[in-house]
Amino acid sequence: MTESITAENRGESVRLSDVSRRFGNLLAVDNVSLDIPAGSFFSLLGPSGCGKSTTLRIISGFEFPDGGQVFIGDEDVTRLDARRRPTVMVFQNYALFPHMSVKENVEYGLKVRKMKARDRENRVKESLDRVDMGEFLNTPVTSLSGGQQQRIALARAVAIEPDVILFDEPLSNLDVALRQQTRIELKALQRRLGLTSVYVTHDQEEALALSDQIAVMRNGKIIQVGPPKQLYNEPESAFVASFLGGSNILTNPKDAMLFTGLTINESQAVAIRSEHVQVVESGGVEGEVLSRQFLGMITEIELMVQGTKLVVKTTNNVPDTSHLSVKIVASQIVKNDL
Ligand code: ATP
Numbered sequence: 240m241t242e243s244i245t246a247e248n249r250g251e252s253v254r255l256s257d258v259s260r261r262f263g264n265l266l267a268v269d270n271v272s273l274d275i276p277a278g279s280f281f282s283l284l285g286p287s288g289c290g291k292s293t294t295l296r297i298i299s300g301f302e303f304p305d306g307g308q309v310f311i312g313d314e315d316v317t318r319l320d321a322r323r324r325p326t327v328m329v330f331q332n333y334a335l336f337p338h339m340s341v342k343e344n345v346e347y348g349l350k351v352r353k354m355k356a357r358d359r360e361n362r363v364k365e366s367l368d369r370v371d372m373g374e375f376l377n378t379p380v381t382s383l384s385g386g387q388q389q390r391i392a393l394a395r396a397v398a399i400e401p402d403v404i405l406f407d408e409p410l411s412n413l414d415v416a417l418r419q420q421t422r423i424e425l426k427a428l429q430r431r432l433g434l435t436s437v438y439v440t441h442d443q444e445e446a447l448a449l450s451d452q453i454a455v456m457r458n459g460k461i462i463q464v465g466p467p468k469q470l471y472n473e474p475e476s477a478f479v480a481s482f483l484g485g486s487n488i489l490t491n492p493k494d495a496m497l498f499t500g501l502t503i504n505e506s507q508a509v510a511i512r513s514e515h516v517q518v519v520e521s522g523g524v525e526g527e528v529l530s531r532q533f534l535g536m537i538t539e540i541e542l543m544v545q546g547t548k549l550v551v552k553t554t555n556n557v558p559d560t561s562h563l564s565v566k567i568v569a570s571q572i573v574k575n576d577l
Pocket of ligand 1: 262267286288290293294
């Protein structure tokens with residue numbers, strides 16, 4: 240019987256327990272604990288240098304933690320090196336072998352695992368079909384476009400039937416249109432294969448579009464974990480409210496009271512989504528327009544309202560005047576961690 244990729248391949252859960260990693264004086268990963276359910280799409284999102292890639296490398300076994308434990312399924316893999324883990328990494332630069340054909344690239348990991356030639360051939364074909372690249376079997380990889388090379392990298396990863404697939408900013412080399420298309424395909428493929436996927440990105444839209452759950456990281460720490468809608472609608476802190484989707488953050492209690500009627504203390508702030516500041520014809524507070532950017536579907540306007548700068552995102556046709564009236568239609572109290 241030939242070996243094939245099966246629908247039952249549901250992946251394994253990943254658990255990090257109090258994981259830390261230090262580089263000299265820098266605590267790149269600071270006591271991180273995470274539960275990633277089997278078969279789910281989980282993103283690590285945060286600004287550059289917050290420790291996302293190091294966390295991913297610790298899951299892959301390319302990096303070892305100074306403290307804490309890593310589990311894949313029930314197995315403690317903390318000290319296992321990458322080759323012994325049921326994980327595979329898809330990199331930003333694809334990491335394909337330029338002197339090899341598509342077939343040889345996808346086959347490589349199977350040869351290393353000593354799979355029989357006939358089984359290898361079937362598996363390569365299946366894997367390429369899954370990413371709609373079956374017709375490119377004998378093409379040199381260097382003659383493919385960036386998007387096609389990314390698909391080959393994906394085929395090579397799924398060919399070895401990993402339990403967990405790890406993505407390190409895999410779409411960042413593609414142009415915007417191709418990135419969005421590849422994102423849709425990636426999500427569909429992940430759903431079909433049911434592989435546990437851990438995805439590193441600093442692109443919040445990508446994380447929102449792809450993930451079952453997102454962990455927002457900052458300075459090596461996990462700040463908040465949750466499904467995309469929950470993180471967007473119920474950010475717990477000013478950092479999450481502004482990093483994910485962009486918000487106006489009011490830290491001064493007087494401003495908070497003036498604009499929203501909410502009472503905050505020193506450790507709190509009020510977050511107001513830019514789309515929740517609405518331009519009105521009457522009944523609002525007036526502000527001076529500082530800047531205006533037409534972005535197609537929306538216009539982004541910076542307003543100075545009674546000494547406070549507010550960013551407004553609106554889909555309305557706003558009059559081209561130097562002053563506008565605005566009304567705040569929703570706001571929430573968050574932790575002030577800025
Ligand atoms: P980016 O999005 O820019 O890749 P990141 O969130 O993935 O950032 P990491 O690559 O995990 O962040 O890096 C976290 C911190 O650890 C950074 O300050 C980085 O400079 C530092 N760092 C990472 N790897 C090493 C290393 N091998 N030696 C020294 N410092 C490192």
